[in-house]
Amino acid sequence: MPPFPKAKSVEGRPVSIDSDKPPSWFRPAIMTVTIMTVINIPLATAAPIDNSPPVLELPSFEIIGQAPAQLKDIPAAAFVIDKTTLDRQGPLSTKDALRTEPGIYIVDEDVLGRRFNMGIRGLDPRRSSRTQLLEDGVPIQLAPYGDPSNHYIPTNNRIDHIEVLKSSGQIMYGPQTIGGVVNFVSAEIPKEFGGSVSAAGGNNGYYDTQLRLGGTVDNVGLSLDYIRQEADGNRSGQHQTVDDLALKSLIKFNDRHRLMLKGTLTHEDARVGESGLTSEMYRKNPRTNLLRNDQFQVQRYAGQALYEFDMSDTIHFSTNIYGNHMFRESIRQANDSSALNNCSVSGEADFSQASTCGNEQRPRTYNVFGIEPKLVFMHHLFGVKNETTTGIRGHFEWADRERYVGNAGPTDKTQGTGDNNNGRNRHQNNSLNTEALSFYGQNRFFLGDFTLTPGIRVEHYYQDNINHIDGASESSVHTEALPGVGVTYNGINNVTLFTGVHRGFAPARIDDVMNPATNVLGQVKPELSINYEAGIRTTPTPGLSTELTYFRINLENQIVNETLIDDDMWVNAGKSVHQGMESGLRLDSDRLFGTAYNYYLTTAYTYIDAYFDSDVPNAHIVEGNRLPYAPEHLINANIGMETPWGLDIRFGLQSVSQQFGDKENTLVEDRTGREGVIPGYTTFNVSANYQVVKNVKVYMNGYNLGNKTYIASRINGIQPGQGFQMIGGVKWTF
Template sequence: MAAIAVTISSPVLAQNVAVDNVADSKTPEIIVIGNDESLLEIAGSGSIVTREDLDRSRVLTVNDALRQVAGVFPRDEEGTGARPNIGIRGLNPTRSTKVLLLEDGIPLAFAPYGDNASYYHPPLSRFDRIEVLKGASQVRFGPQTIGGVINYITPRAPETVEGKLSLQGGNRNGLAADAQIGGPVMGGRAFLTADHRQAAGSRDNQLLRFTDLFAKGEWDLSSDQQLVLKASWFRERSDITYSGVTRAEFAAAPRGNPFPRGSDTFSADRYGLSAAHGWTLANGISLRTVAYWQRFDRDWWRQSSNSTQRPSDASDPLCGGMANLLTVCGNEGRLRNYDTWGVETRITLGHRDGLGLGFGGQTEIGIRYHDERQRRRQVNGDAAASRVAGSSVNGGLRENQLRNASAWSGFVQSTFEFGRLAIIPGARVEAIDFRRRNLPVDVLIGGRPSGGLTAETAGTSKLQKIIPGIGATFDLADGIIAYGGIHRGFAPPRVEDVITSAGGSVDLDAELSWNWELGMRGTLVRGLYADATFFVMDFENQIVPQSVAGGTGATLTSAGRTLHRGGEFSLKASSSDAGLTSETDFFARMAATWVPTARYASTRIATAPCLDGGAVGTMVATGSGPVACGIARNVEGNRLPYSPRVLLSAAVGIARQGFTGQIEVVGQSAMFADDVNLLPVTPDGQRGRIPGWTTANLALSYGPPKGKWEIFASAHNVFDRLTIVDRSRGILPGVPRTVRLGVSLRM
């Protein structure tokens, strides 16, 4: 067992009752859903993962948390959730590019307009709950309206001085230290959290280390005005490889890593500030304004970017291969800096009985300005230990770019209530300016040509879109509604995908779709809540990474028309809520996703590889039958990569007099890693079928009711089942058996 770690946190953070407080109309922060009652007013699929859900499961990563939501596919990568890969309803999860991630309604990604890729995730310990919204109500948020909105809600500050201390440690170098304390401050309320954790993750020769500080203050400026200020700092210093492994390497050592500790390193620093002001006016009018800024610096030094590079400069005579990895073989530094800021204001107007026209409801109007600036460099070093972030490195400066995206956006959404029926139309407008400057790079350094530009080039591009949506709810009975809607799915292209290195434009359209859904949710009987949804996503042009369409690059390509159809089902049950038991609560939950259709719906040309030295024309197995390798063919009708047909998360448990125990089963069906839908695995491990899997998790805790301490234990992947989660850069294994033990002490 690793050493035990320490956590301090305000008890209010662990109380589910904070859900109602956060949803208070006086809260100046932007809320996506609110509380459970608010779900009965939303014309779209929605879910809330509460603090109680997180504690009962003793989640280790954000992936563990989001698997509790139907329709969401969180794919593991390094085993800690540090770089989330989240897909929704059959969409590719790579880097969560088709999902809008928010924290208290503020963009969490560092470049949601110009490069919506996730290389950072804050610790879950600092959140009170997670909101997930899909469907027509998404038009209130942007720019991504394709898959869904995931909003992480920070808790309210406590009214009195409160704190909590926890100790936690486990196998695979598992270590966690959280500290949270709060109470009255300068006429208001505030709390501070500190979180440090480390883990080896899923593979050998890895050690990921994170430190996070977060502060939040709340002040009532008057009876009708509130102010919330937040500040955060995050730091990561990890030994972690970017590349997966080949088929042969995986067979020899499934959790192996050919790059030793110190060979590949990832460092990141993130700073964030935000202010939210709420003003409740007369006649049901409220105004909320938020301003935010964040800076994200990321350096990833690596000696391989995928399983075909052993290492990346093995062809260099000075390197000569893996035997010289830690001496004369060079490395590549992918160095990124992001500055993001924005201001958004929203006004909510009550209809006051439709101004005499016989209907009630409200209208929300919002406008936002958002600006993001990227500096991207690639610096190649001659030696394994080279970590100099400048052109003086002998390997040379290979990339030197400035990418900017600025956007004005606005929306209006109204709710018109006619008795049991509510009709909810809305529309969003996005106007985006893209700019790219390609700065000169070194022509010849250390005797090696850089292959880059010798003169500066620049280019600009503009994009405007109107994103409509309309939904409806109907009260079937007390606490049960039917809902449905249709909206335009939209995601802007990345800056680099619409402006070339020479400054010209690229014909890569925005990602567009029409999304439909129809469902029903509510309390069927006392103590039993259910939600069932049928959905369709019809894409005019879906953008997919080349690396999951049969290539090895990071370029995005147009997949043309695609079609997604399926259903989701969620269930929660509690014997105490049903009135069947008093001191003992038998509880259960389930989230199931079925996506029978996720296919290419128009002509797409692809080539099946010839495996293990086979000649062109040799037949290879695919999901649709044998095809000839090495010959271009139309893969229309094939399954989209990384889209499992079935996802399941189910748990049962018992809570009695301070004891809680839960058993959880998580699984997914098989999926393909490429557009050809290969069944055998290519030698590099990057293409071929990924088998389905099922694992079990266990969580136990005990603390005397109203006591000051609690002990807990968890085991994820109890039977240590070996799984594969990704092939895009080579084979990556799933999370191994992970055990954690801990104790919490409250003030």
């Protein structure tokens, strides 16, 4: 077996290699053999199977579980958004449910929430690239290592619950381990045949339909979900259509062996673009849109096979195999609010001449495959009760990113035409391939009232980046060990104290623009952090629960835009600090006071102090400046009433304080609208659900009841927030 090529180092860490080929032992076939060997080790050494029920009941696609007792030993801020909460929020989008939890900030971009922009604890929310997103335990970002952006999110309609885990526990679910991990858990397959049909409609071209069928025959269960959604956008002339199909099967070979198979298909066709508004356009009409030929299309096909084997009462083994193919394409006349692309005139005015100008077409294809065996077992090493979790994952990505320029008109499609060899029409044709091997291990020591949970994750991945136009290429290899430890204390009745520290890691998002020095997409090193957390969870009496958490993230090697060199160059520079407090409270009067009607209150408050901790002159960064898109205060509160006769009414508010739209902390808005303060805002929402008869429910949801006009972001120009939206629907369950 040939040796690993010697790596160049930066600050003692290997970041690139001299050879343009990966070492032979790192090829996918060799990795797969290695992983399959690991899979067979526990099978070969399995204890005899008895007929008693298994002790370990947490499915492998969950990261927390729904039982309140599951939180008792988790040394981190963690919460589960249950089905009741999702139903109250309605079918509009998952982002509205996540806003109800502390520490989470979501930037609006489209009504259906397909452009999912979520930041945790002041981290960059753009495309959720600093949050690990999972569906049934499987990564769902475009390419988690090479391009951890998000253009797909499962809708509320087919989700049973959502899990959010932060601090040291998240190192089990990389590669993103700085902000937190969010896992969307799909609905279970019913034991008996049944289903539901629902339909909803509203203003702004909104409608939503869903068909769900499922049942179990002998030991085989099968379910089908089909969802069709349409809605107009936040600006005139915008419209989205989404078709989502999910097939899921559970095969129970016996009480110890299970196989879950799932496939999803998602198609999105959207009349939306990237460019925002200039300050003058926003002042005249915040909903205007002169780029009505801009398009964005997504086609995603995904599959998952999860095998679970209860080897004994105390040993649980699983293997998760997943893959997806995603094609996304944008056709845009402007990248931002500063100018039109490919226009014979200056393009600096108000986009009124857009119909005479050309466009850019950006097709991108992503293919992902992974295999992850995991072993969880209970034992009594050193005479102490232990729970050990260990696993290994091989993960492969193949990404192709192209860019074409069309000059004939706003709808001109130039893909595949012209002299592609000299790039006359094709301006970019890059491939970014990733081969990653990660290992993780965690042990819980149950020491009376204390639970001690040390763990470690090791990430090792190789990437090569090839420019197919001129043959230029570069490659890099990264290895990082990410230790963590957490402690919980349950010596006080109904109180859990927790604290933890871990090493965080975030692979870099590869930027669109060529590095002029190498003619390939700019490769920057991963971001690293040290994360601290301490908090308390308590349910002092039935019907009242609360959580309070202090957090601090010391981020190093931060990726910033080096504006003095090139507007689109990204480099590793500087440090930042994210610290603050999170608090959440829930009160239910029926359990607290024994009332016949349940009057409930939920609140989530987050204070964030996020600032640059070093000067970076070439990037216009000054130590002490606040990080952009990190509002100091976030508030979400809901008050409602549940009646014994089936009516549930909720009224809520969402409040976001002032924030900066750029790293320079510019106070005055510029002409393009991309710089300046983003004023704070508060919006109100309402929902009502009524169980008419046993199998029929009607519901209503309203968002931004006052139709408040506000700036959601200044990325690529001013992006207005979502306007007034009212929907009503009916659901029949059979």
